[in-house]
Amino acid sequence: MNNSKANILLIYTGGTIGMVKDFKTGALKSFDFKTLLDQIPELMLLDCDIDTVSFKKPIDSSNMNIDCWVQIAQLIEDNYDAFDGFVVLHGSDTMSYTASALSFMLENLGKPVVFTGSQLPIGDLRTDAKENLITSIQVASLQSEGKPLIKEVCLYFEYKLYRANRTTKLNAEDFLAFSSFNYHDLAESGVHLKVNTEYLYKPDEKKTLKIHKNLDNNIALIKVYPGITEAVIQSVFNTPDLKAVIIETYGAGNCTTESWFLNILTKNILNGIHIINITQCVGGSVMLGHYETSSALKNIGVISGKDITTEAALGKLMFLLGQKISGNLFKTMYETPLRGELS
Incomplete structure (x- = not known):
């Protein structure tokens, strides 16, 4: 050197x-x-x-x-x-x-x-x-x-x-x-x-x-917390032209298993909205399915952000949406390290 x-x-x-x-x-x-x-x-x-x-x-x-x-x-x-x-x-x-x-x-x-x-x-x-x-x-x-x-x-x-x-x-x-x-x-x-x-x-x-100069910021970020209401979650998904939502969950990707919450996520995934699960913790990784409280998210097709930071999760999401990638390919690319952002 x-x-x-x-x-x-x-x-x-x-x-x-x-x-x-x-x-x-x-x-x-x-x-x-x-x-x-x-x-x-x-x-x-x-x-x-x-x-x-x-x-x-x-x-x-x-x-x-x-x-x-x-x-x-x-x-x-x-x-x-x-x-x-x-x-x-x-x-x-x-x-x-x-x-x-x-x-x-x-x-x-x-x-x-x-x-x-x-x-x-x-x-x-x-x-x-x-x-x-x-x-x-x-x-x-x-x-x-x-x-x-x-x-x-x-x-x-x-x-x-x-x-x-x-x-x-x-x-x-x-x-x-x-x-x-x-x-x-x-x-x-x-x-x-x-x-x-x-x-x-x-x-x-x-x-x-x-x-790459085409970025799409028709996205939202939700930080879950104890007592979060159906009205709050639904208001986010009612945003016009929304294409994707990042959800900051607890620990290794866990969140409420209330039926109203899972129903909202399921409905929007079926309507083509990408939903990414990242952890609120500054260290560690989402492990979908590791606990019962995240198994339901895995089953309905939520994307795992693994150990990505919130900052990188947002940048990567805007970038991939700007490439007009959709469906299963989008999920695969998001869960794959593109620039060393994931372990």
């Missing part, structure tokens, strides 16, 4: 990492990434060339949507041949959603796309922005035998590199804001940058990049 000269493109979408503090007023203001090296001179120590591009109107990540996801994918597609790696600067609140979705949108990815951000702005005295940004660029520039070492969508935060579609934001205040409970860290930054190469995604290098 070596870290030879690489061309890296920074894509700024918005978020805390793109803010600096006005020390006279204490107010936060947008950061001009064209002056990046002036703000973070440590970047000049990296053996790579860095270029930047920004959304015309950077947004708070709470306003992130599928049009923005397509915009990020388009920027990567437009610059794919000119750069060896990409670092996407993004607000932390929806970073796992965006990064997970991009992992499905970028098929046969042969270069790193590293998402990062920060809990504090670049100009803050105790900021985590500099370390996250510097190491993300270093990770994106890693090469082996003249080719990018990492060939997947990743997320870097607080000394850890994760597979993006395995991550969840767990903490709104700690610098260690993200975790990946069901998959190993891809790399860890300490005195040395240690890459766990055995856990990296290995795409078919004979295939070329294919960008």
Whole structure:
């Protein structure tokens, strides 16, 4: 492994990492990434060339949507041949959603796309922005035998590199804001940058990049809870143009066995609505049929999300619906790992 000269493109979408503090007023203001090296001179120590591009109107990540996801994918597609790696600067609140979705949108990815951000702005005295940004660029520039070492969508935060579609934001205040409970860290930054190469995604290098921009968000997410009513469940399934529903169940995929609940699910599955079962737990997996309370779901054709995160479950669902896949093939593809999102 070596870290030879690489061309890296920074894509700024918005978020805390793109803010600096006005020390006279204490107010936060947008950061001009064209002056990046002036703000973070440590970047000049990296053996790579860095270029930047920004959304015309950077947004708070709470306003992130599928049009923005397509915009990020388009920027990567437009610059794919000119750069060896990409670092996407993004607000932390929806970073796992965006990064997970991009992992499905970028098929046969042969270069790193590293998402990062920060809990504090670049100009803050105790900021985590500099370390996250510097190491993300270093990770994106890693090469082996003249080719990018990492060939997947990743997320870097607080000394850890994760597979993006395995991550969840767990903490709104700690610098260690993200975790990946069901998959190993891809790399860890300490005195040395240690890459766990055995856990990296290995795409078919004979295939070329294919960008998927058709996403379908006619979906819903239901988190079951003790005492949930028939009216609440039915109201979701009454949504116009609904095509699929993700249900966050308890533990290993368990939920109420009340007849009204199962009848609603059965009726909608027969009407062509895809229903996916994922667990509310941050770690572990759905095991349909393992307990009596999930056997009925398996029998009526509910799709198992296995150990997928909520963020990846949503991105994968929008992606597959956008491919207009239906019937048994849809169920098979959803239960099959496409980008390393399932064990």
